[in-house]
Amino acid sequence: MKKPPAAPLLIENGTLVLPDRLIEGGAVLCERGRIMAAGKRVAVPKTATVIDAKGGYISPGFIDIHVHGGAGADFMDGTAAAVRTALKAHARHGTTSIFPTTTTGAPEQIMEMLAACREAQRSWEPGDGSRIAGVHLYGPYFAPDKVGCHSREGRRAPDAEEYARWFGDDLVRIATCAAELPGAEAFYRMARKRRCLITCGHSNANWAEMASAFKAGMRHVDHFWCAMSSVTSLRPRFGTPMQASMEQFVLATADMSTEVIADGMHLSPELLDFAFRMKGAQRLCLVTDCNRAMDMPPGRYRFGSEADGSFFESDGRVGFVPGEGLASSVMGLDHMVRHMKKSTSATLPEAVRMASLTPAERTGMGKRCGSLEKGKLADVLVLNRRLEVQRTFIGGVEVPHD
Numbered sequence: 231m232k233k234p235p236a237a238p239l240l241i242e243n244g245t246l247v248l249p250d251r252l253i254e255g256g257a258v259l260c261e262r263g264r265i266m267a268a269g270k271r272v273a274v275p276k277t278a279t280v281i282d283a284k285g286g287y288i289s290p291g292f293i294d295i296h297v298h299g300g301a302g303a304d305f306m307d308g309t310a311a312a313v314r315t316a317l318k319a320h321a322r323h324g325t326t327s328i329f330p331t332t333t334t335g336a337p338e339q340i341m342e343m344l345a346a347c348r349e350a351q352r353s354w355e356p357g358d359g360s361r362i363a364g365v366h367l368y369g370p371y372f373a374p375d376k377v378g379c380h381s382r383e384g385r386r387a388p389d390a391e392e393y394a395r396w397f398g399d400d401l402v403r404i405a406t407c408a409a410e411l412p413g414a415e416a417f418y419r420m421a422r423k424r425r426c427l428i429t430c431g432h433s434n435a436n437w438a439e440m441a442s443a444f445k446a447g448m449r450h451v452d453h454f455w456c457a458m459s460s461v462t463s464l465r466p467r468f469g470t471p472m473q474a475s476m477e478q479f480v481l482a483t484a485d486m487s488t489e490v491i492a493d494g495m496h497l498s499p500e501l502l503d504f505a506f507r508m509k510g511a512q513r514l515c516l517v518t519d520c521n522r523a524m525d526m527p528p529g530r531y532r533f534g535s536e537a538d539g540s541f542f543e544s545d546g547r548v549g550f551v552p553g554e555g556l557a558s559s560v561m562g563l564d565h566m567v568r569h570m571k572k573s574t575s576a577t578l579p580e581a582v583r584m585a586s587l588t589p590a591e592r593t594g595m596g597k598r599c600g601s602l603e604k605g606k607l608a609d610v611l612v613l614n615r616r617l618e619v620q621r622t623f624i625g626g627v628e629v630p631h632d
C-alpha cells in the first residue's frame with residue numbers, strides 16, 4: 231500500500247465545518263495520514279505542502295453506510311474491478327469511507343460480493359477512491375411484502391448456516407434483517423457478537439416485533455419511510471386495533487437511529503425536516519442508497535448483479551421502475567448534504583454531521599474518523615461556497631477527480 235506523503239499537508243483559507251460550528255479563516259494540518267491540528271491558528275511546518283481552499287469550506291470526508299454502486303458498477307457485480315469503479319466515483323462526490331451494500335441474491339453471489347470487497351480493501355490505496363470501512367449486509371433477509379425494487383427470487387428468511395459464512399471475518403460491519411422474519415433474533419445476536427450496527431429494513435414489523443429486535447441489539451432502521459411499516463401497512467397483518475409501526479418505534483426510542491435518502495426525489499422537504507427535528511443530527515444519517523446509474527446517462531440498468539439483477543430506469547435524477555415506483559437514488563452524498571441544507575432547518579454543521587460523524591459513531595468509528603479533529607484520519611474535503619466538492623483527501627492523500 232502506498233504510504234501517505236511524509237511532508238505535512240496544510241489545507242488553509244477556508245471555513246472549517248465542525249460538528250457543532252463553523253470556524254472562518256481556518257486551516258487543517260495533516261501528517262502521516264492523520265489530522266495534527268484544525269483551527270484558526272495552526273503552527274505551520276516549513277516543509278508543508280499548502281493547499282488553498284480559496285475561501286470555500288474545509289469539511290470532514292463523508293461516510294456512506296448505504297450504497298449499492300455508481301459509475302456503471304454495482305457492488306453485487308462481484309468483481310474487484312467493479313468495486314473499484316464505484317469507489318472512485320464516490321470519492322468524487324466526497325465519500326471517503328464507504329460501506330458497500332448487498333442486495334437480494336443467491337448465497338454464492340453474496341460470497342462473491344464479499345470476496346470482491348475484501349480484495350479491493352486489502353489492495354486499497356487512496357488513489358482507488360473511498361476507503362471500504364466494511365460491508366453492509368443488506369439483502370437478502372427482507373420481508374415478502376416489503377421487497378421493493380430488489381429481485382424477489384433472491385429474498386428469504388435468515389438461515390444460520392448461510393450467514394455464518396458471511397460473518398466469517400470482520401468485513402461485515404452493518405447487518406440488516408426484517409424483524410418479523412423467522413430466525414431474525416438469532417441473526418441479530420450473531421451480528422451483535424460481531425459488533426455490527428444492526429438494522430431493520432424492508433420490513434413490515436409492528437412495535438412488539440421491533441421491541442424484541444431492540445432487545446437482541448437492533449439499533450437502526452434503513453431508509454426511513456421507504457420499504458418500512460406504517461400504521462396502515464400493518465392492518466392486513468394484524469387487523470384492528472391498529473398497530474404502532476417501525477415509524478413510531480424509531481421516533482419514540484432515543485437509542486434508535488435511522489437514515490434518509492435526501493435526494494429530493496424520495497422524500498419531500500417536510501418529511502426530511504420532520505425526520506431531522508424528531509431524531510436530531512446525532513441519530514439521523516444521510517445516505518445515498520445510490521445505484522449503478524450515478525454519473526451515467528439516463529437509461530435502463532440492472533439493480534444488483536449485472537448478470538441477473540432486476541431492471542430499473544434512470545432519468546438522471548432518480549431510479550424508478552415504470553408503473554411501480556422509485557428504485558433508489560442516482561446521486562452522491564454531496565448532493566444529499568446540499569439538499570438537506572437547502573430544504574430543511576438543519577444548519578451546515580448539522581447537515582455535514584449527518585453525513586460524517588453520525589454514521590461514524592453509529593458504526594463504531596467515531597474515534598477514528600468523521601470530524602476534523604486531532605488524531606483522526608486525514609479524510610478531508612475542500613468544498614466551494616455552493617458545497618460542491620473541489621478536492622478529496624483520503625488519509626492525507628489527494629484522490630484525483632478523473
Ligand SMILES: [Zn+2]
Nearest residue numbers: 378432453457
Ligand atoms: Zn432498500
Ligand SMILES: [Zn+2]
Nearest residue numbers: 296298519558
Ligand atoms: Zn438500498
